[in-house]
Amino acid sequence: MATLIAEGERRHVVIMGAGPAGLTAAYELLKRDVPVTVVEKDSKQVGGLARTVEHNGYRFDIGGHRFFSKNDEVEALWTEILGPEMLNRGRLSRIYYRGRFFAYPIQAVNALWNLGPLEATWCLASYAHARLRPIKNPKTLEQWVRNQFGWRLFNIFFKTYTEKVWGISTRELSADWAAQRIKSLDLWVVIRSALLPRRRPRKRGEIVTTLIDKFRYPRLGPGQVWERVAEISASKGHPVVLGQSVASVNHADGAVTEVVTTDADGRIRTHAGTDFISSIPIRELVAKLDPPAPEKVRGAANRLGYRDFISIALMIDRPHVFPDNWIYIHDPGVRVGRIQNFKNWSPDMVPDQAKTCLGLEYFCFEGDGLWTMQDNDLIELAKNELGQLGICSPANVFDGVVVRQQKAYPVYDDNYQANVAVVRDYLAQELPNLHLAGRNGMHKYNNQDHSMMTALLVARQIATGSLLDPWKVNADAVYHENIRVGERDVTGRQVPERVPAKA
Ligand SMILES: Cc1cc2nc3c(=O)[nH]c(=O)nc-3n(C[C@H](O)[C@H](O)[C@H](O)COP(=O)(O)OP(=O)(O)OC[C@H]3O[C@@H](n4cnc5c(N)ncnc54)[C@H](O)[C@@H]3O)c2cc1C
Structure with missing residues (x-):
């Protein structure tokens, strides 16, 4: 008003x-x-959640920040503020599961190939079983995804990561989120679309933001934009x-x-x-x-709730560790949820091109076991998990720093x-x-x-x-006069919710 x-x-x-x-x-x-x-x-x-933290010359985000908007005014504002310092970047991100990398967004042929002939056969059999005997009126996320992909693929590609991010069992999460987000997708649709040529989105508005493969990124990380705005404000007499x-x-x-x-x-x-x-x-x-x-x-x-977040930046004495911007860690044996490689976002995020800086991301609640761990123990945990995943030997890590972020996610x-x-x-x-x-x-x-x-x-x-x-303003940052204010899934991004008590 x-x-x-x-x-x-x-x-x-x-x-x-x-x-x-x-x-x-x-x-x-x-x-x-x-x-x-x-x-x-x-x-x-x-910069808040979009700040860039610096430690001994290494720069990292609180989670990697892609700059992409369906709102042209916002895109223009980023250009106005940083000009050529906004880099155009391509995306590579994959899923890591039991020693193998899977393309993300998931591609059926790549997934089945990577699983190997035996596991792929089990997955297809489990999919066939799910199609022949679907769970009627699926209420939980687990039941819904199992109907579309089978138990085995559900366990590999949906269960662990969703549980790491939200801290809630997929048995307690409502089916609605998956039903709305993944809509009519099932394994057969994924296989069929892999065999047919893909139509590129014609308009910016058709792009699914979570799947974009090109985005912008400030040369020195997202905080560079906000530091520049603070400088402009100070130059006008308002530090x-x-x-x-x-x-x-x-x-x-x-x-x-x-x-x-x-x-x-x-x-x-x-x-x-x-x-x-x-x-x-x-x-x-x-x-x-x-x-x-x-x-x-x-x-x-x-009564408003929040999910918190820990980012552990590890400095590695190697020029290359993996080519991705980030990797989703679906492996159930480790607690890390995602690993960023900041040098792949912008080479200037590291002071020395012979080194690498990884950000290991842990989702948690303020005050829980992870949140209250000593920094040294968290760094040891992150180093050991890197080794356990076979991504990098702990011996290559020469420095590390922990950033705890309260209220990273407002809970729906x-x-x-x-x-x-x-x-x-x-x-x-x-x-x-x-x-x-x-x-x-x-x-x-x-x-x-x-x-x-x-x-x-x-x-x-x-x-x-x-x-x-x-x-x-909706989740895509676009103003819609006809939005019924407060309407679910329109002004806010979709997230999984608990199964309603009556279910
Ligand atoms: C892991 C992660 C990954 C993300 N990835 C992306 C991405 O790829 N692309 C993207 O566009 N966005 C991404 N985001 C979202 C983005 O970070 C937020 O949308 C954005 O930072 C929100 O800006 P804000 O100013 O509303 O809030 P905030 O960034 O939370 O800023 C609020 C500010 O208020 C300050 N504050 C809080 N309490 C007080 C107080 N009592 N007194 C004074 N100051 C206070 C805080 O310190 C903070 O600086 C990501 C977020 C997270 C957590």
Whole structure:
């Protein structure tokens, strides 16, 4: 909702969080001569989940970040910010399972060939059995995929990775996600399509984002874009305030008046403004409102869940380890879920071309066994798993560093939409000068382009009174007037959900 402000009144926007959403909002507002203050809890760098971490000259992402959008405005913005520093990259990513590499997206002939004659025969027999005796009305993800591919292929290509990412058994995940995402795909369709020539997508909109094979990538990693935006902001007199965590969001008479932040030493700063944008997690924002939000709103915010993430960067004394940008690890014997090879994203991610930097990714919950492990133990785990997988000898690893990332994924459970709606409605009615944008800011499991587009629309609401609603930006970062706000699978990326209790 646009905020009404008296003519001639000077606006000043306080932005919480210097990730892609917060910095895009700042960039847009500064272009329109609206002054901003961006506060960020990280004491060293901007970029949020899309930051690039540097360790002894080696650069790595929190998960590899592909730059691709169906929204031309977002693509143009990346070009405007970084120009020729945005590289065009090709994608190679494969699945690793029991010592073999499988093409991803899955190709039937490649998969069956790699499995070897005996396992391939078992897989085909298990597929035939599944087709002859399908599970009626499949309710779980496991049952649904088993019907389409057979047990054996399900176990190899679907079970372990899905369970690693979501931390939930495929027996507890609802069939809906697979049914919507994989739709009418089964093994026979995969084989048939492998034998027929493939039609290239004619339009950008036809491309399935998760399967794109060409994308852009900043020469020095995704953080380069956001560091550049922070530089531009500073050059206009508005440096990002680093190392300041939002401690309270004070409001009075139906409007937020100021944001209070603290640094690691407890020093307090107050940031007054006319308008406020939050890209920090909804759960945190609501907890910081002062006076507190009603019990119902606090309860709804508290029920929002998150999945956390650990990235372990290992520096390897070898020029080449594997040719992929990343590999999905389906092997059930190891805990690592994905391995990035940052040099294959951009050669300048390593300071010495004779070396390699791998990022081993572990999906977890804050406070669980992995999260609480000592850094040295995590590095040992990652080294040993590299050796166990036969990817590289632990002896080749000469350095390592651990990055823990809280709230990497907003969780879509049965009630998340209702919980977000309670918070959103409350804020829209009671505090219309407080705007939400971005991934955890809106609790949307989407890519950077979505965060950026929502931030652009919020900035324009503030600067121009535009009525375009950021909640109507879909998972592809495209604005759709006819979206029924809150509609599942339209404004947020599809993710698996638990089987409903009644099932
Ligand atoms: C593993 C992984 C892989 C990904 N891959 C891709 C990809 O290939 N392509 C792509 O486009 N996107 C990808 N993404 C998504 C992308 O990272 C996010 O969409 C994007 O970073 C969201 O931007 P944001 O500004 O909304 O949120 P964030 O990046 O989360 O930024 C929020 C900022 O707020 C700050 N903050 C939080 N709490 C406070 C507080 N109390 N006070 C002050 N500051 C605070 C945080 O430190 C952070 O800097 C990936 C994400 C992950 C986790």
